Amino acid sequence: MLALLPRLRRFAAGLARDPADGDDLCQATVIRALEKRDLWQPGTRLDSWMMRMMRNIWIDESRARTRRGETFAAEDAGLSVGSSGGQEEAVTLGVIDRGLRTLPDEQREAVLLVVVEGYSYKEAAGIVGCPVGTLNSRLVRGRDALLAWLGDGV
Amino acid sequence: MSVTREELAAFADGQLDEPRRSEVAAEVAADPALATELGRHRALKQRLAAHFAPILGQPVPTGLSALLGGPEAKVVDFTAARQHRAARGFPRWGWIVGPALAASLALAVFLPQRTPEGYADPRLAAALDDQLVASQREGAPTRILLSFRKRGGQYCRAFSGAAHSGIACKDGTGWRVEAGAGGAAPEHGGYKMAGSPAAAIMAQAQDMAAGPALTADQEATARARGWR
Numbered sequence: 348m349l350a351l352l353p354r355l356r357r358f359a360a361g362l363a364r365d366p367a368d369g370d371d372l373c374q375a376t377v378i379r380a381l382e383k384r385d386l387w388q389p390g391t392r393l394d395s396w397m398m399r400m401m402r403n404i405w406i407d408e409s410r411a412r413t414r415r416g417e418t419f420a421a422e423d424a425g426l427s428v429g430s431s432g433g434q435e436e437a438v439t440l441g442v443i444d445r446g447l448r449t450l451p452d453e454q455r456e457a458v459l460l461v462v463v464e465g466y467s468y469k470e471a472a473g474i475v476g477c478p479v480g481t482l483n484s485r486l487v488r489g490r491d492a493l494l495a496w497l498g499d500g501v
Numbered sequence: 502m503s504v505t506r507e508e509l510a511a512f513a514d515g516q517l518d519e520p521r522r523s524e525v526a527a528e529v530a531a532d533p534a535l536a537t538e539l540g541r542h543r544a545l546k547q548r549l550a551a552h553f554a555p556i557l558g559q560p561v562p563t564g565l566s567a568l569l570g571g572p573e574a575k576v577v578d579f580t581a582a583r584q585h586r587a588a589r590g591f592p593r594w595g596w597i598v599g600p601a602l603a604a605s606l607a608l609a610v611f612l613p614q615r616t617p618e619g620y621a622d623p624r625l626a627a628a629l630d631d632q633l634v635a636s637q638r639e640g641a642p643t644r645i646l647l648s649f650r651k652r653g654g655q656y657c658r659a660f661s662g663a664a665h666s667g668i669a670c671k672d673g674t675g676w677r678v679e680a681g682a683g684g685a686a687p688e689h690g691g692y693k694m695a696g697s698p699a700a701a702i703m704a705q706a707q708d709m710a711a712g713p714a715l716t717a718d719q720e721a722t723a724r725a726r727g728w729r
Contacts, residue, residue, distance in 0.1 A: 352561045353559075356565075357556040370565060374568065461514060462546050483507050493549075494542075
């Protein structure tokens, strides 16, 4: 599980749209995985199992937060995506971040799982819990929106 | 024969099965517009990958890796884990739980009944016992906001974290949670956004305190005496 942490953090940062919130989410996922480790079936992929857990925690939390009408406040600044880059690079990275933010959650998670995490459509559909065809169309819509957002800059 | 957007994206992802893959490859080769579109898909993939790649290279925050014992922590086996492994022969993961923080997490997870009602659980208590405001780790699961003495002389500490926030005061039994949402079972598997409650807790601390917050030196002295 330790070896998975960097990848879990990456997915969490994309999902939560903020690296610090991503780390909170990551922590919650690890704690829940420890609690539920007896439910993990040996021989199945641990990474998919944890990504699914993280994704479900994120959705629960998003719904709860919407209900409470709370604003986000990160516990600490955490990492900063692209912080090492120069001004120009930072601006470019900002475009990707903002583009991802414009996507509905379902499209964003599809893009992250397939394009960033490299899951097959089938695996990604398993993590999200939807049919492969649905995953495919969310992915295409998300991709097209990102391509349109980036314009000729891709 | 035309290529749908879904097919082109799947082709770019290497997710298209034969014989369709070869057909699409032929279409792309024959159609410059399709080839351009495919190029855009691949460029997008590269940009997204490059965008998130730095996270993989960053050190994992200690608060996170500590949950699993950290790379150099000693391995502590739990009986159940051992039985699992013996029975199934698969590599261990979650139960690579080190001492210190991770051990107290395990206590919190498995032995919640050991914590008296209204008192900090072992994990929180460990943070309250050990962490100093001045020197606490960046990204620690629980952050101590400040320490003070309330009327009567008891030491109290305001804390904020992913699982709970509040004010706890030391008495003969342990750290009694006197304000905030502390001591409660964490909601949603311990996932609660921190930050916003901090202001309210600071205000409560101000009401409870008999004097100003402890300085770093006073805090260190109090810790050395076990907060008594």
